[in-house]
Amino acid sequence: MAGMPCSIPHPGPCCRARLIARHKRFTVEAEALDGPDAGRIVLAHTNNTGSMLGLLRPGVTALLSPAASPARTLRHTLEALELHGRFVGVNTLTPNRMLRRAWETRALPELDDYDTFRAEAKTGDSRLDARLDGPRGTLWVECKNVTLVEDEVACFPDAVTGRGQKHLRELMALAATGARVALFFLVQRTDGRCFGPADVVDPVYADLFYEALDRGVEAWPCVAQVDETGVSLADRLRVVRS
Structure with a gap:
């Protein structure tokens, strides 16, 4: 990072x-x-x-x-x-807190050149986890917590998620307007070598995820190390396509 x-x-x-x-x-x-x-x-x-x-x-x-x-x-x-x-972080508020911290410390280059960070930002009838604004315009980010790893692939979700499917559709709609949009996946365990949607768990989400990538939605899967004191941002994982 x-x-x-x-x-x-x-x-x-x-x-x-x-x-x-x-x-x-x-x-x-x-x-x-x-x-x-x-x-x-x-x-x-x-x-x-x-x-x-x-x-x-x-x-x-x-x-x-x-x-x-x-x-x-x-x-x-x-x-x-x-x-x-090793500990696996399961608190789903941690990705939101980590995204803000990454913006504050410039730990993610994708967040450079954004001057303001607003959590729970409203767009239409919904709210997304973060809106950042700066010289590059507006960036919308939705955060997800990842705790599942299968065959060294970090996967999301670990259960069927109608809410997650809705978020993907909202992000694609924003991308269609020319806005910059992204998914921040915080993988709170260190045994994954790459990232992909859990198609066996939620095939609808998996199809929407790949469609979202094709429509300009960015995906940032990042590993987190968890111990008794807290959570630290570590490596970036590559996204695999089925």
């Missing part, structure tokens, strides 16, 4: 926990292994609504960050899960 080192801390000091189970959509149960709740069973919030395929195995080590508000019902947030001795 060009520019300064690019990293972000977790939203508070993490504790280690032993995963027990996922309950419903937004909650995981775990046994805290250290910190003030060591030895206790805790319920943690997860904002990752995907399947987290291959990661949610009972007994694996999880990283839990403290909730920003002590009044929140679930006092922890799931940040990462261990796989083969």
